[in-house]
Amino acid sequence: MKNEARTIRGQMKFLIGDSFTTQLTYSGILQSSPSVENSDKAKLQEYVDSFMKDYGPENGELTKEANVLVNTYDSGKRMNRAIQVMEAAEACGDTEDANTLLKALENELVDWFTADNDNNAQDKYFFIMMKM
Numbered sequence: 057m058k059n060e061a062r063t064i065r066g067q068m069k070f071l072i073g074d075s076f077t078t079q080l081t082y083s084g085i086l087q088s089s090p091s092v093e094n095s096d097k098a099k100l101q102e103y104v105d106s107f108m109k110d111y112g113p114e115n116g117e118l119t120k121e122a123n124v125l126v127n128t129y130d131s132g133k134r135m136n137r138a139i140q141v142m143e144a145a146e147a148c149g150d151t152e153d154a155n156t157l158l159k160a161l162e163n164e165l166v167d168w169f170t171a172d173n174d175n176n177a178q179d180k181y182f183f184i185m186m187k188m
Contacts, residue, residue, distance in 0.1 A: 097148050108153050118135065119134050135161060141153075
């Protein structure tokens with residue numbers, strides 16, 4: 057066996073051993089961008105207002121986007137959009153919209169990490185692979 061393989065991120069080398077250690081910085085569940093201190097707060101607030109009007113949380117849903125697919129990829133994209141707008145709202149001092157988005161994100165994550173184990177169709181986020 058060769059001691060390396062080509063991967064999507066380049067060559068990966070393999071070593072023989074019985075353990076390994078990695079060290080990664082934990083930055084929370086959802087990644088976010090830092091606030092820009094010299095930004096145009098009025099324009100940023102316009103973007104927040106536009107998002108909240110067109111896509112903001114409604115009826116217990118994270119966003120009111122039409123034709124939303126319920127899967128890990130699309131749900132992650134929706135959560136990322138919401139977290140970015142939440143941070144923009146915080147940067148503008150718009151605590152009402154920031155708190156609305158934070159509560160919607162909390163509800164979404166609680167839904168993701170809650171399983172009731174009764175084969176309910178609501179448990180749509182889990183993947184099970186049967187052992188063969």
